[in-house]
């Protein structure tokens with residue numbers, strides 16, 4: 001059976017709650033949670049499918065725990081693996097950099113050879129610019145706990161359903 005690793009900063013506030021919710025949507029033992037604060041190359045290479053998550057901070061940057069880890073993963077080889085990305089952001093507070101972190105993670109994992117799956121529509125969001133876009137779609141799941149927390153559960157449920165097909 002293919003193994004899925006769910007990577008995010010477990011010491012964060014909102015991202016950690018969302019990560020748990022995604023794991024529950026998969027069914028408890030279908031995705032292992034791996035703390036990004038502790039992860040190294042081996043953890044990423046151990047899984048067939050990766051789910052990676054981050055909020056966006058500092059006007060369009062990744063939070064520091066991802067920022068510190070990525071340079072350490074420069075020789076990571078993920079050819080043949082799939083990666084799905086979720087990101088938290090605030091489309092009213094940061095409309096020009098909404099969930100930029102999704103795009104930054106997509107660039108990184110693609111350059112390591114992985115295929116990005118789990119792209120979603122921008123319908124229902126209002127913002128001006130985002131590095132998370134490619135051909136008019138988000139390169140992952142965009143969640144906005146500041147302005148649209150009421151939509152989060154349904155967005156996660158739809159996305160996990162999509163991933164179960166795309167990861168197969």
Ligand SMILES: Cc1cc2nc3c(=O)[nH]c(=O)nc-3n(C[C@H](O)[C@H](O)[C@H](O)COP(=O)(O)O)c2cc1C
Pocket residue numbers: 012013014015016055056057058059060061063088089090091094097098099100145146
């Ligand atoms: C200082 C600061 C900068 C932020 N910059 C951005 C940003 O550039 N783009 C965005 O979409 N959200 C931005 N946000 C919103 C956060 O991504 C959002 O609040 C997220 O839910 C935080 O999750 P976390 O607590 O797990 O890190 C920013 C928030 C703060 C406090």
